[in-house]
Amino acid sequence: MSNPPPLYRDPWAKREAWRRHPVFSNRAMFRNIFPGFGIAVAAFSVYVVAENVLQSDKSHHAPKH
Template sequence: MPTQKLHDPWAKREAWRNAPHFSPRYSLRHAWPGLSWGIGAFIIYLGVDAVSSRMNNYDKPAEQKESQPQSKVG
């Protein structure tokens, strides 16, 4: 009796699972370009934030800087 190959009607819809760009190795290898851009953008953000916080600190009048109550020990 010859064996018949069963036809899977969902084979085309399930084929994406075996595509090479969904493998963990492919994902890990291709994550680095985006990661380097993200780290670079974060470093630029930290630099801009540090410069802007220094500029904002110097813009305040002296009364506002020293208006914080100081506790005296004693």
């Protein structure tokens, strides 16, 4: 036999439903905690590599004192 449905109904169920939405999951919250962080890390890495390449290129052509 199947269990009968509960005799009570939660009057706040509709108002609390947003808490179970996937947008508010821990994974989504952690992923969106620092928006643009990945792009900033990539841009900074490109800057550091370019600076090192240009710096090493200038140091080879600089006259020694």
